[in-house]
Structure formats: structure tokens, C-alpha cells
Amino acid sequence: MDVKDIIKPENLVYKKSRLMSDNVFNFCPGCGHGVAVRTIAEVIEEMGIENDVIGISPVGCSVFLYDFYKFDVVEAAHGRACAVATGIKRVQPDKFVFTYQGDGDLAAIGTGETMHACNRGENIVIVFINNGIYGMTGGQMAPTTLEGMKTTTCPRGRDVKTMGYPLAITPLLAQLPGTYYVTRQSVQTPAAVRKTKKALRQAFENQKNKKGTSIVEIVSNCNSGWGMSPTAANKWMEENMFAKYPLGDMKVDGQLVINNVYEKK
Amino acid sequence: MAKVVGAISVDIERCKGCELCVNTCNQGVIGMSSKVNSKGYHYAMMVKPEACVGCTNCGIICPDGVISVYRTKVEE
Amino acid sequence: MEKRELRLMKGNEALAEAAIRAGADAYFGYPITPQTEVIEYLFETDCTARTGMAVLQAESEVSAINMVYGCAATGHRVLTSTSSPGFSLMAEGISYIAGAELPCLLINVSRGGPGLGTIQPSQADYFQTVKGCGHGDYKLLTLAPSSVQEMADFVALGFDLAFKYRNPVCILSDGSLGQMMEKVYLPEQRPRLTEYPDWATNGTPKGKERRFITSLNLLPQQHELVNIRLQEKYRRMEQEEVRYETIMCDDAEYVIVAFGIIARIAQKSVELLRAKGIKVGLFRPITLYPFPMNQITELAENPRIKGFTSVELNAGQMIEDIRLAVEGRKPVGFFGRLGGMVPTPEEIENAIIKQFDL
Numbered sequence: 001m002d003v004k005d006i007i008k009p010e011n012l013v014y015k016k017s018r019l020m021s022d023n024v025f026n027f028c029p030g031c032g033h034g035v036a037v038r039t040i041a042e043v044i045e046e047m048g049i050e051n052d053v054i055g056i057s058p059v060g061c062s063v064f065l066y067d068f069y070k071f072d073v074v075e076a077a078h079g080r081a082c083a084v085a086t087g088i089k090r091v092q093p094d095k096f097v098f099t100y101q102g103d104g105d106l107a108a109i110g111t112g113e114t115m116h117a118c119n120r121g122e123n124i125v126i127v128f129i130n131n132g133i134y135g136m137t138g139g140q141m142a143p144t145t146l147e148g149m150k151t152t153t154c155p156r157g158r159d160v161k162t163m164g165y166p167l168a169i170t171p172l173l174a175q176l177p178g179t180y181y182v183t184r185q186s187v188q189t190p191a192a193v194r195k196t197k198k199a200l201r202q203a204f205e206n207q208k209n210k211k212g213t214s215i216v217e218i219v220s221n222c223n224s225g226w227g228m229s230p231t232a233a234n235k236w237m238e239e240n241m242f243a244k245y246p247l248g249d250m251k252v253d254g255q256l257v258i259n260n261v262y263e264k265k
Numbered sequence: 266m267a268k269v270v271g272a273i274s275v276d277i278e279r280c281k282g283c284e285l286c287v288n289t290c291n292q293g294v295i296g297m298s299s300k301v302n303s304k305g306y307h308y309a310m311m312v313k314p315e316a317c318v319g320c321t322n323c324g325i326i327c328p329d330g331v332i333s334v335y336r337t338k339v340e341e
Numbered sequence: 342m343e344k345r346e347l348r349l350m351k352g353n354e355a356l357a358e359a360a361i362r363a364g365a366d367a368y369f370g371y372p373i374t375p376q377t378e379v380i381e382y383l384f385e386t387d388c389t390a391r392t393g394m395a396v397l398q399a400e401s402e403v404s405a406i407n408m409v410y411g412c413a414a415t416g417h418r419v420l421t422s423t424s425s426p427g428f429s430l431m432a433e434g435i436s437y438i439a440g441a442e443l444p445c446l447l448i449n450v451s452r453g454g455p456g457l458g459t460i461q462p463s464q465a466d467y468f469q470t471v472k473g474c475g476h477g478d479y480k481l482l483t484l485a486p487s488s489v490q491e492m493a494d495f496v497a498l499g500f501d502l503a504f505k506y507r508n509p510v511c512i513l514s515d516g517s518l519g520q521m522m523e524k525v526y527l528p529e530q531r532p533r534l535t536e537y538p539d540w541a542t543n544g545t546p547k548g549k550e551r552r553f554i555t556s557l558n559l560l561p562q563q564h565e566l567v568n569i570r571l572q573e574k575y576r577r578m579e580q581e582e583v584r585y586e587t588i589m590c591d592d593a594e595y596v597i598v599a600f601g602i603i604a605r606i607a608q609k610s611v612e613l614l615r616a617k618g619i620k621v622g623l624f625r626p627i628t629l630y631p632f633p634m635n636q637i638t639e640l641a642e643n644p645r646i647k648g649f650t651s652v653e654l655n656a657g658q659m660i661e662d663i664r665l666a667v668e669g670r671k672p673v674g675f676f677g678r679l680g681g682m683v684p685t686p687e688e689i690e691n692a693i694i695k696q697f698d699l
Contacts, residue, residue: 001339003314006272011337013271014321016330025329029306030283034328052544056411066553072542074414075555077437080407083399087411087419088542090395091366095544113407116400190289190322223283230283 017041019050023067028135030230032220033061035187036129036196037068040100043200044071047208053096054088056081058110060102061135079110082117085124096207098125104134107143107169114173121178121212125203128170128215130184130245131222139225143167146244151225166244170217174250180212182251186219186242188234211254219245267338271319275309276331282306286323286332292316295323345526352492352518353378355525356422356448359496361388364533365446366417367395369408371427374460375516376450379422392533402427406434413443414554416541418500418534422448424516425466426457428474435509436475439571440556444503446496447481447511450519453681461681462515462602465655470513471630471662478568480575481511482582483629485600489523491627497528502582504538506574513629515654517602517683575631584627585636589615593622595697596640597689598663599652600626607652609686610693619699624649629659637666648672650696652689655679672696 019041027033044050050071057065059078066073076084081099089097106114106128117124133151134140140153146166148157158166174182181203185196196218203214219241221233228236249257273295280302286309287295296312309332311317319336350358357379360368368388370380380398388394395412399405405421412419423431428449438445451466453459466474470483482502484495492514499510537543545551558564586604589611590596599607604625614621624640626633640646648671651660660675667673676692678684693699 001270001337003272003311006270006319006337007274007335008337011319011335013319013334013336014324015333020330024279027328029281029328030285031328034330035326038328038330051547054415054542054544063557066555069551071551072545073553074411074542075441075553075557076411077407077433080404080410080434083404083407084411084414086397086399086404087367087369087408087413088415090369090397090408091412091417091419092415092543112400113404116404190325193325230285231288234285 017045019045019070021068021070025068026064027061028224030221030223030233031061032131032187032218033129035193036127036218036220037065037100039187039193039197040098040127040200041069043197043204047201047204049096049204052094053098056085056097056099058099058101058105059136060105062100062102062129063136065100079105079108080113081105082110082113082122082126086117086120086122089122089124093123096204098127100127101129102135103128103130103132103142103144107167114169118173118176118179118213118215121180123207123210123212125207126213126215127200128217129220130217131220131225132241133222133225135222135225139222143169144245146240168245170215171250173215174256178212179215179251180254181206181214183215183249184217184219184245184247186237186247188221188237219247266341268341269318269336270339271317271334271336272314273311273317273323273335274333277308278302279329279331280306280308281329282308283328285326285328289322289326292318345528347524347526349522350489350525351378351520351522352489352514353450353520354382355489355493356496357382358386358527359493360420361386361392361394362528362530363497363500364392364418364531365394365420365500366533367412367419368421369397369399369405369412369419370421370423371399371402371405373424373427375452376422376424376448376519378519379448394533402430403434406431409445410434410438410441410443413438413445414441414541415543416534416537420446420448422450424450424452425454425463428466428469432475435481436477436479437556438509439479439481440477441554442507443509443554444507445509446499446503447509449511449513451513451515459681460516462517462683463654463681464515464601464603465658466513467629467653467655467658470511471632479571480578480630481509482506482578482631483511483513485513485627485629486518487601487604487625489518489521489525492518493525493527497531506578508574513601515602579631582628583631583633583636585633586625586627588623588625590622590624590640592620594620594645594647595693596622596624596646596649597652597693598624598626598637598649598659600629600659602683603652603654606684606686607689610689613686613690614693619693621693632662632666634662634666637663638668641667641670646671648674648697650674650676650693652684652692653677654683
């Protein structure tokens with residue numbers, strides 16, 4: 001059968017969500033952000049909540065989220081996404097609110113906002129992209145940068161004695177009574193993306209049922225920051241990032257899932 | 266016996282040549298074109314179209330969502 | 342004055358009650374002396390039960406102002422109150438709110454600075470408030486109450502001006518006004534909003550163009566247009582929103598310029614000086630931005646006026662704006678107290694006598 005007989009509207013089985021705008025992503029080639037951003041749009045489209053959702057795009061590689069989505073988005077100052085989300089949610093409890101934050105935004109400058117939004121069990125979805133580096137500003141050390149990992153602000157590798165240890169924040173957040181669902185996923189393979197999509201769907205369903213804070217951490221690559229090709233970066237991530245940030249659920253239906261909350265020894 | 270066949274279409278201008286689709290497709294359908302788009306990226310294309318079964322893995326993994334996947338059945 | 346409820350209230354409590362009655366949808370704040378009664382009152386009276394108004398104590402002023410930002414983005418009426426150090430923490434958020442053209446009400450019950458300073462009253466946040474406390478070219482329409490009555494009246498006015506201009510509005514008060522009790526005629530309860538502006542991000546109705554709120558414009562051509570639009574807004578404020586009060590200026594030869602609590606004290610000084618046959622008047626700016634430039638210029642051009650004295654609880658800030666308005670036509674002197682000290686009427690009286698050696 002000729003290709004042009006296959007490529008017909010009735011045979012279409014997959015394409016970019018209609019909630020995505022036509023703007024080209026500002027993400028680097030092969031960046032996990034693109035997959036994560038698109039997967040969220042697919043979940044929102046499938047749940048049919050595009051007219052009731054407000055996304056929060058803070059400062060970081062995610063800063064142009066409002067250019068990519070065809071639903072309401074509010075720009076937040078660096079680190080303040082969870083506070084902005086709280087401000088929206090408190091006057092519009094029936095709307096869906098999600099934040100989309102990087103590791104610097106959520107676990108460095110925004111630690112206070114993140115910790116307390118979770119401690120209040122703010123009924124929002126927090127999507128947390130953990131790629132162990134500050135991408136937008138060109139590859140500086142982040143709270144989640146691994147020991148010995150090189151960045152422009154630890155060019156000889158992160159020295160934990162002077163620069164602190166890699167911060168696994170989601171296990172901490174999982175222990176706050178306000179959080180209902182805390183999971184760590186990735187998007188470097190189709191199987192992983194499907195699991196992430198399921199997790200995101202669960203998170204938004206939790207929000208619909210007013211269960212409290214749901215956090216979907218997505219361990220991801222940063223090709224330009226790590227100085228690797230996308231495929232090599234994903235491989236490096238699986239070997240190094242997953243060791244420090246093991247994938248899996250940490251909290252389900254409000255109950256801690258202890259077995260892999262902590263680093264696998 | 267009906268056989269599943271598939272095909273992909275690539276938004277060439279928006280492909281950033283990251284090759285994740287090439288390495289994700291376990292049928293070896295996708296390769297990088299020798300030509301480049303207006304941004305100077307070599308873009309993805311079907312190099313072995315007959316092997317495609319329309320599994321959508323490439324579409325899912327593409328960070329920029331430039332791949333649309335088609336699938337149908339055909340009598341052998 | 343139509344039959345309004347009369348109460349004896351602290352300034353801070355009057356602010357809180359007035360917010361509820363102004364139909365506020367939400368308050369996000371953080372404890373800091375001398376204004377913590379605002380949030381305490383909102384919880385005590387259970388504003389949520391009364392009007393459905395949300396009230397939340399945030400983990401910091403930085404967080405609180407960003408909650409205000411988020412809520413303002415949905416087109417709801419939202420306010421916060423704080424005091425000087427807290428207001429400094431809110432500076433970045435305020436700049437974002439102005440840059441994203443969002444309406445909200447900010448209340449600064451000032452205390453002595455800099456640093457931790459004191460909890461006594463001060464007006465040393467004048468520059469920070471009217472010259473912009475965050476980064477970038479923006480202005481805060483600033484109302485300066487000088488009584489508990491005005492503390493109450495300026496809340497609804499502040500909300501309406503914020504929505505009229507899609508800009509943050511600031512009530513610049515101080516610790517004395519916040520803590521002192523006075524009679525106050527409370528406004529009627531007006532309903533909370535049920536309709537929201539079409540720019541508000543509260544979930545786009547089906548079929549309509551989705552909305553987004555941002556202050557980011559990487560293209561300088563675009564960002565300059567945004568800035569020009571903001572400046573046009575401020576010019577309009579300067580034409581339409583100037584508010585002030587004059588006392589005994591019609592035959593005055595010397596004019597005291599003072600706002601807030603100091604204007605109250607200065608009224609007594611005017612009496613004392615008048616009793617000595619010295620014709621002194623009081624010019625009280627109510628909007629610190631837009632500053633009553635033209636009105637002071639007019640006074641300065643009046644041959645009868647021999648000079649001005651700016652009386653402030655700081656080291657001399659509003660005096661600069663007075664000098665800009667007077668532009669050398671007449672001498673402009675200054676008398677101020679620092680560190681939370683508040684002058685007596687006699688101190689001001691003596692300062693005038695000394696300045697003009699009367």
C-alpha cells in the first residue's frame with residue numbers, strides 16, 4: 001500500500017493536541033520539557049476541562065508556556081507559582097489550576113511557596129520538571145544538581161561540602177499531610193510518557209475531587225546544559241539522575257508509599 | 266489475513282533534528298534527511314516506510330509534536 | 342451623610358471592615374506590627390461566612406503579594422496590608438502587578454525604618470511608595486488617609502481606582518492611624534463582583550479567545566509599547582485623580598504642607614500660630630501620587646504666600662515634590678521627626694516661627 005493511501009484523515013491515530021498553539025517551542029532540540037508540556041495538554045483535552053483550567057508559567061525554560069497553550073495561563077514571578085496558584089484557587093475553587101515549574105523555581109527560590117502550598121493541601125496540581133540544572137539562564141547549578149555534576153557555576157563538579165547536597169524535595173513534600181498524591185516520573189521513552197500521562201490524569205482527577213495537592217515530578221534531560229545529545233542525555237539521566245531520584249509513586253491516595261521514597265542504595 | 270500498516274507525516278519546518286524519534290522507533294522506519302529545513306536542522310523522515318506499523322511511539326516521544334501518525338489495515 | 346452605622350474603631354479594624362463592605366473577594370497577608378489587626382479582624386469577624394470573602398495568612402509577604410497577583414489575574418477584588426519591611430518584600434510582586442496591569446489594593450501601615458527599625462509611626466516610605474518601590478517605570482496611585490474615617494473610606498475608593506486604571510493602588514497610612522481609635526461612619530455593604538473583566542484569566546468560556554496574563558515581553562519594540570501604555574495611564578491619573586484638602590489657605594501667608602497623621606497635628610499648629618496673628622494655612626495632599634503639583638504651583642505664584650514648610654515623619658521626602666511644584670518661586674523649608682518620634686503641635690509651631698523668623 002502506498003504511503004499516500006495511508007496518510008488520510010480517517011487513518012490518523014496520533015497528532016499534537018489541539019490545545020497546543022502553532023508557536024514553535026523555545027525548548028532546545030530533544031528537551032523533555034516539550035514532551036511534558038504536550039502531555040499536559042493531552043490530559044486537559046481528554047478531560048475536556050480546557051475552558052476551566054488556568055496554567056501557571058513561572059520563570060525558567062517554562063516561561064513561555066502561555067505562548068504554547070490555547071487555554072488560560074498566568075505568568076508568575078520566579079519561585080512564586082504556588083502562591084499565584086493559591087491566589088487563583090482560593091477565589092475559584094471549581095477551576096483547575098496547575099503550576100509547571102523547574103527545579104530552580106520549585107526547590108530553590110520557591111521552596112517556601114512550594115512547601116507551604118503543599119502544607120495547606122492547596123487543591124492544585126504541581127508539575128515539577130527536575131533536570132538538575134538551570135536551563136533558561138544557560139546551565140547553572142540547581143538544588144537538584146548531582147554531586148560531582150558539572151555546570152557553569154560548579155565547573156569542576158558540585159562540591160557538596162561548599163555547595164550543598166542534591167535536594168530530593170518531593171519525598172519531603174510527600175510527608176506533609178496536605179499532599180495527596182506525589183509521584184516521580186520521566187518522559188524519555190514512550191512507555192515512560194504513557195506512565196507520566198496516567199500520573200497527570202490522576203493528579204487532575206484528584207484536583208477535581210478536591211483531594212489536596214498532587215505533585216507529578218518529571219525527571220528530565222537538559223541537552224544544552226549537560227552538553228550531550230538528546231539520546232546520550234537520556235541515557236546519562238537513566239544511569240545517574242534515576243539513582244538519586246528513583247522513579248515511582250511516593251504517596252498515593254494520601255498514604256506514603258515508603259518503599260522507594262528514598263534513594264536506592 | 267489483515268495486516269496493519271502505518272505511516273507518519275513530519276512538520277519538516279518545525280523539526281529540530283533531535284533524533285529521539287529515530288532512536289525510539291524499533292522498526293528502523295525513521296532516519297534523518299540529508300537536507301535541512303529553513304532553520305538549518307536535518308529533519309526526520311521515513312527511510313523505511315514499509316516497516317511502519319503506526320505504533321505512535323515516535324509521535325509521543327517527539328518533544329515538539331511535529332509527527333502525526335496514521336494507521337490502517339490492509340488485506341495481504 | 343445617609344444613615345450609616347457609626348462605630349468607635351481602630352484604624353486597622355476600620356480597614357478590614359471596610360474591605361468586607363467594599364465587596365472584597367480575597368485578602369492575603371502576613372502578620373507584622375503595627376497592622377496585624379487587619380488580618381485578625383477578618384478572621385475574628387469571619388468574613389468568609391459574611392460574604393464568602395477568602396482570607397489567608399501566607400508564609401511570607403513575598404508569597405502574600407504573589408497570591409494577590411494570582412487572584413488579581415482572575416479579575417476579583419483582592420487586597421493585602423503590611424508594614425514597611427513587609428512592603429519592601431512585596432516590591433517585586435508589586436512591580437509584576439503593575440507590569441501585568443492588574444488591579445489590587447495595597448495597604449502600608451508604615452513604621453520607622455530603615456531595617457527592623459521601630460513599630461512607631463513613620464512616613465519614611467513616601468519615596469518607596471510614590472517613586473516606585475519595585476523595578477521599572479511604574480507608579481502606585483497612592484491615597485494618604487489622615488483619620489480612621491478616611492482609612493475606611495479609601496478602601497472602596499482604592500478598589501474602584503485600581504479597576505479603573507488596571508493598576509495597583511496603595512493606601513499609605515502609618516502606625517498611629519492604624520492603632521488609634523476614632524468614630525467612623527461605616528459604608529454600606531456592597532455586593533462582591535459576579536462579572537469579571539474580559540481580560541481576566543478565570544477559565545475562558547467556550548468559543549472565546551483564551552486569555553493570558555504576563556508582564557514578559559522579550560521584544561523591546563513590544564515592551565516599549567507596553568511601557569508607553571503605562572505612562573499614558575499615569576498621565577491620565579495625574580489629570581483626573583489628584584485629591585487634596587486646604588485649611589485656611591485663602592488668606593494664608595505661610596503654608597504648611599503635610600499629609601496623614603501629621604496633617605492632623607499641623608491643624609493645631611495652624612490654630613496656635615493664628616492665635617499669635619501669624620497667618621498660616623495647611624495644604625494636605627490626599628493623593629501622594631498623583632501629587633497635587635499644579636495646586637501647589639498656584640499657591641506659590643500667589644504674591645501673598647511667603648513660603649512653605651514641609652512637615653513629615655522622615656528626613657525630608659515629600660519636600661522634594663513640593664520644591665518641584667514651587668520651582669524656586671518661594672522658599673520651601675522642612676521640619677521632620679525620625680525614628681518613630683511624633684512632633685507636638687508646638688514643635689511644628691516653633692519650626693515655622695524659626696524658619697521665617699516671625
